[in-house]
Amino acid sequence: MIPAAFDYKKANSAEEAIALIAEHGDEAKLLAGGHSLIPMMKLRLAVPSVLVDIAGVDDLSYIDDRDDHIAIGALANHRSLETSDLLISECPVLAHVASKVGDPQVRHRGTLGGSLAHSDPASDLPAVVLALGGSLVAQGPNGEREIAVADFFTGYFESALSEDEMLTEVRIPKAPGSSWNYQKFNRRAQDWAIVGVAAVEVQGATQVSLVNMGSTPLRASGVEAALAGGASAAEAAEAAAEGTEPPTDLNASPEYRSHLARVLTRRALEAGGVS
Amino acid sequence: MEISVTVNGANQSSEVEPRTLLVYYLRDELGLTGTNVGCDTSSCGACTVHVNGESVKSCTMLAVQADGQEVTTIEGLAPSADELHPMQQSFQDNHGLQCGYCTPGMVMAACSLLDENPSPSEAEVREGLEGNLCRCTGYHNIVKAVLACSGQDVS
Numbered sequence: 001m002i003p004a005a006f007d008y009k010k011a012n013s014a015e016e017a018i019a020l021i022a023e024h025g026d027e028a029k030l031l032a033g034g035h036s037l038i039p040m041m042k043l044r045l046a047v048p049s050v051l052v053d054i055a056g057v058d059d060l061s062y063i064d065d066r067d068d069h070i071a072i073g074a075l076a077n078h079r080s081l082e083t084s085d086l087l088i089s090e091c092p093v094l095a096h097v098a099s100k101v102g103d104p105q106v107r108h109r110g111t112l113g114g115s116l117a118h119s120d121p122a123s124d125l126p127a128v129v130l131a132l133g134g135s136l137v138a139q140g141p142n143g144e145r146e147i148a149v150a151d152f153f154t155g156y157f158e159s160a161l162s163e164d165e166m167l168t169e170v171r172i173p174k175a176p177g178s179s180w181n182y183q184k185f186n187r188r189a190q191d192w193a194i195v196g197v198a199a200v201e202v203q204g205a206t207q208v209s210l211v212n213m214g215s216t217p218l219r220a221s222g223v224e225a226a227l228a229g230g231a232s233a234a235e236a237a238e239a240a241a242e243g244t245e246p247p248t249d250l251n252a253s254p255e256y257r258s259h260l261a262r263v264l265t266r267r268a269l270e271a272g273g274v275s
Numbered sequence: 276m277e278i279s280v281t282v283n284g285a286n287q288s289s290e291v292e293p294r295t296l297l298v299y300y301l302r303d304e305l306g307l308t309g310t311n312v313g314c315d316t317s318s319c320g321a322c323t324v325h326v327n328g329e330s331v332k333s334c335t336m337l338a339v340q341a342d343g344q345e346v347t348t349i350e351g352l353a354p355s356a357d358e359l360h361p362m363q364q365s366f367q368d369n370h371g372l373q374c375g376y377c378t379p380g381m382v383m384a385a386c387s388l389l390d391e392n393p394s395p396s397e398a399e400v401r402e403g404l405e406g407n408l409c410r411c412t413g414y415h416n417i418v419k420a421v422l423a424c425s426g427q428d429v430s
Binding site for chain 1: 296315316317318323326329330336388391405407
């Protein structure tokens with residue numbers, strides 16, 4: 001499978017990338033690690049006429065300690081998250097979930113910013129970032145703006161980024177020593193989750209998010225409310241599928257996904273000691 | 276587009292179409308057919324090569340993305356024409372292959388794994404090779420070969 005023909009442009013800075021996407025409009029796509037975009041281009045599900053390669057923007061791969069949060073450059077790859085001492089000590093759930101994405105080859109290329117901007121509801125990292133809270137920084141022709149994670153995922157493969165913006169940084173609140181767990185259910189190694197559940201304790205409250213239970217990654221608000229009201233893990237997990245519209249595919253029906261969401265939420269809460 | 280890539284230590288300058296996948300550049304332009312195309316969907320790992328020392332699936336990377344980078348293929352591993360790389364030798368010694376189709380990718384993935392984790396447990400080897408499929412169900416001896424290459428006793 002070969003992608004349709006396109007023009008290739010290399011950007012050496014975020015400003016250059018933004019100027020290029022402004023010039024080419026919705027015909028252009030940003031290319032980072034390419035591990036979501038290139039497969040879609042090979043299947044001709046994505047047919048951009050211009051690719052703007054931002055992998056060479058070398059100042060966007062950082063993972064920095066910023067007092068109350070960790071700032072991660074959009075081009076930090078999954079392998080660097082997985083092995084970051086800072087994340088392992090201050091936000092271990094993010095390092096762990098990064099280690100569950102795809103396989104080692106994918107993690108050497110795929111980037112956090114790419115995964116979030118792609119906004120695939122079946123991906124691991126968007127859901128865990130949603131559970132953690134924090135914000136994302138978008139840079140456009142008129143400068144930077146900060147978008148709360150809760151407002152970022154707007155639809156199926158759609159985010160709050162506008163056409164002329166580039167995601168440059170992810171800001172994750174620190175959560176050292178807090179409880180967390182991630183449950184990913186799939187049948188084959190390296191696959192997307194059929195359903196996944198992230199549970200993390202953030203400033204004393206338990207935040208739970210769901211992978212592949214709707215058109216975007218979702219917060220399991222029914223579970224969170226039940227826990228806040230004093231429910232046990234098993235009781236709260238019963239609310240995991242409330243308000244969701246899980247997809248149907250070869251792997252699972254909506255009913256089966258709802259069942260999985262309840263079971264995996266209970267496991268995540270119990271295993272993480274989060275409740 | 277003109278690209279300049281260091282492949283197995285030698286500089287290669289080539290004119291490629293931007294949509295050319297790295298694996299086809301290696302195979303069709305450079306004649307390095309040791310790298311196989313298996314699933315062509317980033318799943319099977321048969322096309323695994325190293326880019327700047329790390330394993331990647333060359334069916335999911337454009338040749339233009341390798342511009343200015345260092346690529347190593349299975350042909351570039353062995354120190355000479357009559358001596359195998361220790362990982363290749365270990366695959367041979369431990370019968371880590373049957374049909375051989377997955378082998379170049381397995382060896383490249385295994386070398387990258389040991390670079391990152393020089394003395395992995397058996398479970399870590401199995402997880403570390405999750406991006407590579409062997410349809411002869413030969414995983415047992417592949418895992419043994421990787422453990423042996425890391426200097427661990429597999430007898």
